[in-house]
Amino acid sequence: MDDIVDINTLFGPLPIASTDLAVDALLALMQKHKVQAACTLSTLGLLLDPTVGNAATRAACEEHPELLPVATLNPTMYFGDTEPLLRLAGDGFRLLRFFPGRQGWPIEFAPFRALLRCLDEAALPIMVDIEATGMISALAGLLETYPAPVILMGVNVETLAEAIAVMRQRENWHVETSRLLAPGVMQTVVETVGVGRLLLGTGAPSRPIASALQTLQHAGLSDADRKQVCAANARRILQLAA
Amino acid sequence: MPIFDTHAYLEGYALPGINQNTAQIQQFFQARQIDRALLFSARAAQVDPLSGNRILKVMLEQAQGLYGCLVAHLNRVDASLQAIRDLAPERRFLGIMLTSTDPAEPLHPLVADEVLNACRRYQKPIFLNTPNAACVEVALSLARAYSMHKFVFLRMGGADWRTAIAAAQQATNVLLETSGTLDRSKIPAAVEAVGSHRILFGSGMPALDPVAGLGLLHDSEVSRTDQRRILHDNAAKLFNLHEIEEAA
Numbered sequence: 001m002d003d004i005v006d007i008n009t010l011f012g013p014l015p016i017a018s019t020d021l022a023v024d025a026l027l028a029l030m031q032k033h034k035v036q037a038a039c040t041l042s043t044l045g046l047l048l049d050p051t052v053g054n055a056a057t058r059a060a061c062e063e064h065p066e067l068l069p070v071a072t073l074n075p076t077m078y079f080g081d082t083e084p085l086l087r088l089a090g091d092g093f094r095l096l097r098f099f100p101g102r103q104g105w106p107i108e109f110a111p112f113r114a115l116l117r118c119l120d121e122a123a124l125p126i127m128v129d130i131e132a133t134g135m136i137s138a139l140a141g142l143l144e145t146y147p148a149p150v151i152l153m154g155v156n157v158e159t160l161a162e163a164i165a166v167m168r169q170r171e172n173w174h175v176e177t178s179r180l181l182a183p184g185v186m187q188t189v190v191e192t193v194g195v196g197r198l199l200l201g202t203g204a205p206s207r208p209i210a211s212a213l214q215t216l217q218h219a220g221l222s223d224a225d226r227k228q229v230c231a232a233n234a235r236r237i238l239q240l241a242a
Numbered sequence: 243m244p245i246f247d248t249h250a251y252l253e254g255y256a257l258p259g260i261n262q263n264t265a266q267i268q269q270f271f272q273a274r275q276i277d278r279a280l281l282f283s284a285r286a287a288q289v290d291p292l293s294g295n296r297i298l299k300v301m302l303e304q305a306q307g308l309y310g311c312l313v314a315h316l317n318r319v320d321a322s323l324q325a326i327r328d329l330a331p332e333r334r335f336l337g338i339m340l341t342s343t344d345p346a347e348p349l350h351p352l353v354a355d356e357v358l359n360a361c362r363r364y365q366k367p368i369f370l371n372t373p374n375a376a377c378v379e380v381a382l383s384l385a386r387a388y389s390m391h392k393f394v395f396l397r398m399g400g401a402d403w404r405t406a407i408a409a410a411q412q413a414t415n416v417l418l419e420t421s422g423t424l425d426r427s428k429i430p431a432a433v434e435a436v437g438s439h440r441i442l443f444g445s446g447m448p449a450l451d452p453v454a455g456l457g458l459l460h461d462s463e464v465s466r467t468d469q470r471r472i473l474h475d476n477a478a479k480l481f482n483l484h485e486i487e488e489a490a
Binding site for chain 1: 256270273401458
């Protein structure tokens with residue numbers, strides 16, 4: 001049985017979903033697919049208030065050790081207070097996520113730049129939601145010296161060429177699978193930038209875990225490569241025990 | 243369980259070796275244990291309806307398990323009408339899709355009328371792109387006006403799938419095709435609202451690997467009976483597949 005770590009899950013209320021994304025629904029789906037660990041965050045942090053959301057994330061993850069806490073920050077709510085940022089790693093957060101499209105701020109945005117400067121010290125891996133062409137190129141300039149791994153979430157066929165062009169120049173940049181579900185796309189990532197740069201992400205429980213797993217199964221990768229994508233890469237980046 | 247993918251494209255994909263010809267497509271579907279598929283010509287939808295549909299016809303002649311859906315482009319009405327006259331009588335063409343320059347924009351009903359009138363005599367299902375609520379609304383008005391046809395709403399409204407389900411509740415000649423947003427809530431909601439007999443499995447390949455679409459069904463709370471209808475039986479009935487395959 002393959003070890004599976006899902007880098008991209010959410011829980012909580014989400015207006016585009018018809019029902020709340022309950023933690024129990026996420027756990028049930030993880031159990032169904034034998035997912036050992038999942039990085040997750042509360043949608044409250046994405047849609048309302050990062051402080052409230054991060055607290056909800058921590059609470060859920062303390063109750064369920066198979067869930068790994070992911071923090072989120074919103075640059076439109078950042079006024080220069082560095083103390084909470086420095087606390088993130090100590091609070092157990094494994095990863096930091098940004099949602100520029102859904103929160104309505106551009107990549108080239110002074111508060112985002114200021115936030116990133118303060119995050120240098122914590123050096124947490126970050127994941128950025130990609131919703132349009134041009135975003136990855138803009139990020140490349142902004143995150144040139146960021147000292148930790150960067151993960152692109154939401155890359156699809158339209159943004160794949162841009163992602164690959166940037167990933168060729170940035171060795172600690174990665175891409176997750178939740179929107180890489182068109183035929184041949186995962187294989188293209190592996191062939192162009194290496195298997196170490198692809199991470200399993202699903203968007204569960206709003207989106208199916210089976211879609212990403214089955215696409216990966218048919219991606220034409222070797223068993224060893226598939227195992228790396230399913231878990232080993234995430235474990236390396238997040239510094240999780242195997 | 244047999245599977246019929248009712249929404250896949252010939253040509254028009256950025257990556258090579260996937261869907262440039264029917265041999266590639268057949269191999270692709272066989273590797274995924276998908277028995278049959280309905281192909282649309284991306285060339286007809288994006289460039290030239292006449293040559294695109296004709297190329298599809300020729301390619302289908304060499305392919306087992308693959309069928310065609312004629313594409314009529316509303317910005318190229320004359321060429322589209324010619325393609326309908328020439329190819330709609332063909333047994334391997336199971337339906338007719340209407341599209342326009344931007345599939346995310348609703349069809350213009352007046353132009354659609356001209357093409358739909360030409361489709362009447364063939365009595366084949368009409369396929370319309372419905373990637374959002376605006377397209378669903380126009381598609382619903384066309385389905386009501388041409389109630390002698392079955393209408394298939396491709397992508398079932400995208401993120402606006404609730405609107406597509408509501409439309410299907412209002413017009414019994416509408417069927418919903420499952421590609422579009424991979425939202426685990428949408429298929430159970432559609433089954434509850436309109437019944438599994440009005441839902442067709444489609445992937446939109448190559449936009450989505452069909453196994454990803456199958457994964458959506460796998461992770462949705464849908465019974466095996468409903469899955470069987472969605473994956474195969476509804477398409478077989480809609481296209482009268484038994485008769486077509488017996489005649490072949």
